[in-house]
Amino acid sequence: MEQRDPLFSDEPEDTQIAILKATFDALAEHGYADLTIDRIGQYFPKSQGLIFYHYDGKDDLLIDLLDHLLERFEQIGMPVSDEGDSETRLRSLFDQVIPETSEQPDQKYEKVLIELRTQAAQDEEYQKCFNQSHDIFRESVQQIIQDGIESGDFRETDPDLVADFLVTLVSGDIFERVTTGSRRSILSELDNYIEYRLLADKEHNEDELNNT
Amino acid sequence: MEQRDPLFSDEPEDTQIAILKATFDALAEHGYADLTIDRIGQYFPKSQGLIFYHYDGKDDLLIDLLDHLLERFEQIGMPVSDEGDSETRLRSLFDQVIPETSEQPDQKYEKVLIELRTQAAQDEEYQKCFNQSHDIFRESVQQIIQDGIESGDFRETDPDLVADFLVTLVSGDIFERVTTGSRRSILSELDNYIEYRLLADKEHNEDELNNT
Numbered sequence: 001m002e003q004r005d006p007l008f009s010d011e012p013e014d015t016q017i018a019i020l021k022a023t024f025d026a027l028a029e030h031g032y033a034d035l036t037i038d039r040i041g042q043y044f045p046k047s048q049g050l051i052f053y054h055y056d057g058k059d060d061l062l063i064d065l066l067d068h069l070l071e072r073f074e075q076i077g078m079p080v081s082d083e084g085d086s087e088t089r090l091r092s093l094f095d096q097v098i099p100e101t102s103e104q105p106d107q108k109y110e111k112v113l114i115e116l117r118t119q120a121a122q123d124e125e126y127q128k129c130f131n132q133s134h135d136i137f138r139e140s141v142q143q144i145i146q147d148g149i150e151s152g153d154f155r156e157t158d159p160d161l162v163a164d165f166l167v168t169l170v171s172g173d174i175f176e177r178v179t180t181g182s183r184r185s186i187l188s189e190l191d192n193y194i195e196y197r198l199l200a201d202k203e204h205n206e207d208e209l210n211n212t
Numbered sequence: 213m214e215q216r217d218p219l220f221s222d223e224p225e226d227t228q229i230a231i232l233k234a235t236f237d238a239l240a241e242h243g244y245a246d247l248t249i250d251r252i253g254q255y256f257p258k259s260q261g262l263i264f265y266h267y268d269g270k271d272d273l274l275i276d277l278l279d280h281l282l283e284r285f286e287q288i289g290m291p292v293s294d295e296g297d298s299e300t301r302l303r304s305l306f307d308q309v310i311p312e313t314s315e316q317p318d319q320k321y322e323k324v325l326i327e328l329r330t331q332a333a334q335d336e337e338y339q340k341c342f343n344q345s346h347d348i349f350r351e352s353v354q355q356i357i358q359d360g361i362e363s364g365d366f367r368e369t370d371p372d373l374v375a376d377f378l379v380t381l382v383s384g385d386i387f388e389r390v391t392t393g394s395r396r397s398i399l400s401e402l403d404n405y406i407e408y409r410l411l412a413d414k415e416h417n418e419d420e421l422n423n424t
Contacts, residue, residue: 031334033245111333118330120391121323122243131392157404165381165401172384179332180343189377192369197408 007072007109011045016054019044020065027065028108032115035062063125066116069109070133086148090194093140097170098187099177107177114178138167148198155200162198219284219321223257228266231256232277239277240320244327247274275337278328281321282345298360302406305352309382310399311389319390326390350379360410367412374410 008021022043023035030039037058041048055061084092120127142163148154173186220233234255235247242251249270253260267273296304332339354375360366385398 031331033331034334114330114333117387117391118326119243119245121326122246127391127393131394134392158401161398161401164396165398165405168384168388168398169377169381170384171388172380172382175329175387176380176383179329179339180346181339182343184376186373186377186380189370189373192409193377193405197404 007069015046015050018046019051019054019061020068023061023065024069024108024112027112027115032119062116063129065112066126066129069113069116070129072109073113074133074136086144086151086153087194087199089144090141090148090198091191093144094166094170094187094190098173098185098190100185100187110174111178114175134167137170138163141166145198152200154198157198219281227258227262230258231263231266231273232280235273235277236281236320236324239324239327244331274328275341277324278338278341281325281328282341284321285325285345286348298356298363298365299406299411301356302353302360302410303403305356306378306382306399306402310385310397310402312397312399322386323390326387346379349382350375353378357410364412366410369410 008017008024012018012021019040023040025043026035026040035058037048037051040051040058040061044051051061055064116126117130120130142159145154145157145159145162149156149159169186169190176182220229220236224230224233231252235252237255238252239247247270249260249263252263252270252273256263263273267276328338329342332342354371357366357369357371357374361368361371381398381402388394388396
């Protein structure tokens with residue numbers, strides 16, 4: 001996984017950003033179920049009253065944090081989308097979201113993302129926010145697959161089904177890392193999937209496969 | 213996905229099971245963050261006092277529910293483990309955990325599982341319970357891959373890496389279904405992964421692949 005810029009600076013000057021950072025830190029430490037404005041206040045260097053000046057309450061604040069986090073997630077798909085061949089673009093995309101085994105990320109970002117995304121099971125507003133980012137990421141993957149098929153880099157597949165498969169894998173990877181504490185990496189087997197299943201020069205037995 | 217027995221009967225006779233069912237129903241409806249003994253009581257036809265007779269409190273009750281849910285999950289890997297060729301065993305295993313697109317499962321079981329598993333990010337006792345089931349499922353997959361390589365059904369791969377990849381995919385599938393509300397299915401692309409990546413009779417360009 002490539003080195004990322006920190007999501008927040010250590011001491012944000014903007015009060016609203018400082019509140020978001022405090023909420024983020026409190027969520028990473030205590031989880032959604034145990035989050036209170038008091039707990040958020042412990043990570044906020046200024047008066048707690050300012051939180052209520054900027055936000056109607058916890059729910060309002062969390063939706064704003066979610067927007068802030070997802071903006072970052074949505075940027076991931078963008079910068080690589082037009083450079084290089086499809087295989088390189090696809091690998092670059094996954095390098096940004098899946099860490100190597102040897103890396104020791106603090107996973108705060110992923111942890112907070114999972115905490116909030118689990119709320120999407122109950123809350124339509126969360127689900128709407130997440131689904132929007134999810135679709136952007138999924139479309140990036142789908143576009144790369146489609147471009148690769150058109151350029152002849154990739155064999156003929158259904159880009160929608162491949163994109164669903166890969167996006168599911170990324171979700172699973174984040175969820176597994178956060179909840180199991182494991183540092184196994186799926187990157188090398190993902191490489192094998194790309195190589196055996198997607199790359200056109202590995203194509204073989206085409207007729208036989210078309211019949212299955 | 214094969215039809216599964218319901219996790220609980222409609223009106224369990226055993227009081228303790230009835231409490232677990234009430235907790236399960238309350239969790240599926242309200243989520244972990246909004247779960248209270250009062251809410252659980254609304255799904256329990258007898259006196260709320262009985263909940264405290266059987267359990268020290270919410271945490272104690274949830275760990276017991278988790279054990280109950282995971283017991284079921286752990287059974288999934290077992291029955292198919294010795295019958296048929298490796299490809300059939302692998303497909304049977306995934307048929308039990310991944311639904312077809314056309315299916316309309318109520319997903320209560322998956323929802324509750326995700327709610328509780330997200331707590332494993334904060335709580336070591338939850339993490340320990342989940343990791344144990346997770347390892348059992350993962351070992352089933354790994355064993356099938358290894359058997360398949362030995363019997364010549366599958367090509368040479370690292371069974372550990374393939375198992376991690378597949379288990380991550382299953383986790384992602386459950387997490388995606390619960391949080392996005394989507395009914396897309398990854399089953400057909402999973403079939404393609406099995407076909408192109410795992411099956412030995414699709415093997416080709418072996419020397420070239422070994423050099424990459």
